[in-house]
Amino acid sequence: MDKPVKPDLQFAKEIIKAGGESLKKCYQCSTCTVVCNLSPDDKPFPRKEMLYAQWGLKEKLFKNPDIWLCHHCGDCTAYCPRGAKPGEVLGAVRKLMIQNYSPPSFLAKWVADPKYLLLLFLFPVLLFLGELYLLGYFTGTEIPRGEHGELAYSKFLPAVPWIDVPFMAAAGFAVICFYLGVKKYWLDLTSGMELKRKDIYNCIYETIKDILLHKKFQLCTFNKGRTTAHLLVLYAFIGLAITTSLAMFYEWVLKWESPYPQTNIVKIIGNVSGIALIIGMLYIIANRSKNAIKQGIGSYFDWLLITIILGVGITGFMAELLRLADTGTLAYASYVTHLVFVFVLFTYAPHSKMAHMVYRATAMVFAKAAMREEAIKKEEAA
Ligand code: SF4
Ligand code: SF4
Structure with a gap:
């Protein structure tokens, strides 16, 4: 049986503070994933990353290569019907990843x-x-x-x-x-x-x-x-x-x-x-x-x-x-x-x-x- 997902609201707040303040607007319509030309069919992004970010699922975000495979072109942000700015949210996660990985x-x-x-x-x-x-x-x-x-x-x-x-x-x-x-x-x-x-x-x-x-x-x-x-x-x-x-x-x-x-x-x-x-x-x-x-x-x-x-x-x-x-x-x-x-x-x-x-x-x-x-x-x- 899959482990129940445990939200980490503190980390979600960190993403918001790092520049992802629009993440709560996402209602999971998937337009961003459809318009992203870098997103492969079998491992699409960034819709799921928006969900992970809303739930503050740090491990799922950090161990996920898609965060960096996004080239921050802004296509998804331009077409998001809710103004949730997925490109900016992924940018905020990348900033937190640099803090997590680059010492000190x-x-x-x-x-x-x-x-x-x-x-x-x-x-x-x-x-x-x-x-x-x-x-x-x-x-x-x-x-x-x-x-x-x-x-x-x-x-x-x-x-x-x-x-x-x-x-x-x-x-x-x-x-x-x-x-x-x-x-x-x-x-x-x-x-x-x-x-x-x-x-x-x-x-x-x-x-x-x-x-x-x-x-x-x-x-x-x-x-x-x-x-x-x-x-x-x-x-x-x-x-x-x-x-x-x-x-x-x-x-x-x-x-x-x-x-x-x-x-x-x-x-x-x-x-x-x-x-x-x-x-x-x-x-x-x-x-x-x-x-x-x-x-x-x-x-x-x-x-x-x-x-x-x-x-x-x-x-x-x-x-x-x-x-x-x-x-x-x-x-x-x-x-x-x-x-x-x-x-x-x-x-x-x-x-x-x-x-x-x-x-x-x-x-x-x-x-x-x-x-x-x-x-x-x-x-x-x-
Ligand atoms: S970020 Fe915007 S386009 Fe993407 S799933 Fe959320 S609401 Fe839809
Ligand atoms: S900003 Fe990133 S996720 Fe959004 S369309 Fe561009 S490459 Fe894809």
């Missing part, structure tokens, strides 16, 4: 709560101000310049140790948090199942292909512009990762310090990626604003990530332009602000909405390994 959980709670915003930024601000203090810039030490007298950030804050050490520590922290979070999530997803290791490698490869082509996003209908915006941001991040790797190669292997000529490949890839990042984020904001009435404007959690990424792009360009214009203090201030934004993006990636890329990828791998996608494939082929 208090950090994920801080990232999700505007009360702690200043505290999150305070740490890197104090860190970099501390570095400037140790270098003596607050006590009269002159800032060294490049060999031709140009303004050079590599002289202002030499990479070793002032940049490399804090950023490697931030990246290491993020990797450990992601590793522990994904391991816990994977164990929850696969409990009681046996998946073949060889198949999983193939599923990881297929998932990477899906992500690079944004195949799932393309299935969304109401907010089509989101695919282009997301792709721009994705490839901008890939470009910026290539830029950083090349810059490290110059610095560590070739012993060549920045600033590099504007025509150097590092500058070209970096600038093109930076422009793509800003355009992509502005496009995301424009899409959200345009569809706000039907799809919802998004939560503080969504907007925090948008602001941080836009902050990284804008301060990066300001630092470059102000350096080229040799504006002295203004250039140094914008460079330090840029470092603060990048540090915040990296360090809190496992606890912010940025974590979606890792948890969603994990759910996609699981869905392929558990053959949950077969139904969608059959539908597409038909």
Whole structure:
């Protein structure tokens, strides 16, 4: 006999507080499941997830890959006859999942709560101000310049140790948090199942292909512009990762310090990626604003990530332009602000909405390994 379902109203309240305030409006008509193009016939969502959310069935929600297989396109929210905003409710559950899986959980709670915003930024601000203090810039030490007298950030804050050490520590922290979070999530997803290791490698490869082509996003209908915006941001991040790797190669292997000529490949890839990042984020904001009435404007959690990424792009360009214009203090201030934004993006990636890329990828791998996608494939082929 099946165990009786025990509602957890406290958890339902947590979902409401996390941004799912409309969940009580759902009357289980299933329109959302019908309009969702990502929902397979044999394991449909998000109607059942709305029911789980109303009853506060935490375990059923957290161990359910559909929460992350939802790409938050908003089709269901746009067509829900009751205004129950299933897309937003699933977004709220994802936020709680990040708090549950990414350690330390208090950090994920801080990232999700505007009360702690200043505290999150305070740490890197104090860190970099501390570095400037140790270098003596607050006590009269002159800032060294490049060999031709140009303004050079590599002289202002030499990479070793002032940049490399804090950023490697931030990246290491993020990797450990992601590793522990994904391991816990994977164990929850696969409990009681046996998946073949060889198949999983193939599923990881297929998932990477899906992500690079944004195949799932393309299935969304109401907010089509989101695919282009997301792709721009994705490839901008890939470009910026290539830029950083090349810059490290110059610095560590070739012993060549920045600033590099504007025509150097590092500058070209970096600038093109930076422009793509800003355009992509502005496009995301424009899409959200345009569809706000039907799809919802998004939560503080969504907007925090948008602001941080836009902050990284804008301060990066300001630092470059102000350096080229040799504006002295203004250039140094914008460079330090840029470092603060990048540090915040990296360090809190496992606890912010940025974590979606890792948890969603994990759910996609699981869905392929558990053959949950077969139904969608059959539908597409038909
Ligand atoms: S969320 Fe809306 S569309 Fe979906 S089942 Fe509930 S009322 Fe129907
Ligand atoms: S937001 Fe989009 S992907 Fe998510 S459940 Fe709704 S229709 Fe499906």
